[in-house]
Amino acid sequence: MATVTLKGNEIHTLGNLPTNGAKAPDFTLTKNDLSSTSLSDYKGKKVVLNIFPSIDTGTCAQSVRQFNQEAAELDNTTILCISKDLPFAQARFCGAEGIDKVETLSDFRDGNFGKAYNVEFTDGPLKSLLSRSVVVLNENGDVVYSEQVAETVDEPNYKAALEALMDA
Known part of the structure; x- marks a missing residue:
């Protein structure tokens, strides 16, 4: 279990993010057209996983814009x-904001992404949502940076x- 805070109050996730050098866990997530995609679909590319609770909050929306x-x-x-x-x-959100350089994916179907990456909140007001985290992968699918x-x-x-992406 990892501990983070929400407005100063402790809340917990399932555990720690994958460590640098580890192979990133595979996943299946849902695209905006309701089709599925998995990590293997991005093989040969560097990948940034921008993980967050909800696109309908200011900080989450800003991370997508940034x-x-x-x-x-x-x-x-x-x-x-x-x-x-x-x-x-x-x-x-992406249509209203003119966001077209990132891909938004949903873990709503089975929550397996949140479990595989240990970012699912286990308590508090955000229970079952995903903890704000960034995981950077190199072209081989190895973790080169992670931040919860x-x-x-x-x-x-x-x-x-x-910077980790540039060094990958």
Whole structure:
């Protein structure tokens, strides 16, 4: 179990993120068109997993905007923005915001992503949602950077994630 806070109050997740050098766990998530995708679909690309509770909160929305802006500059890189929001809400947000450089994916069907990456909240008001985290993978699917944001209302360290991506 990992401990983070939400507005200063302790809440917990299933465990710790995959460590640097580990092979990233595979997953199956739902795209906005309700089709499925898995990590193996991105083989040969660098991948940023931008994980968050809900696209309908300010900090989560900002992380999607920020990574969308950064993605325009990246070669051979895919940024996956992952939450348990329904694909309809993700598509609505991206359409309204003009977000087109990242891919939003949902863990709403079975929650296996949250379990595989240990980011599912186990208690508190966000129980069952995903903890704000960033995991960066190299072209081989190895973890080269991970951050579980200590205070859920704070944004991730974009600079550190992007630097790890450049070094991958």
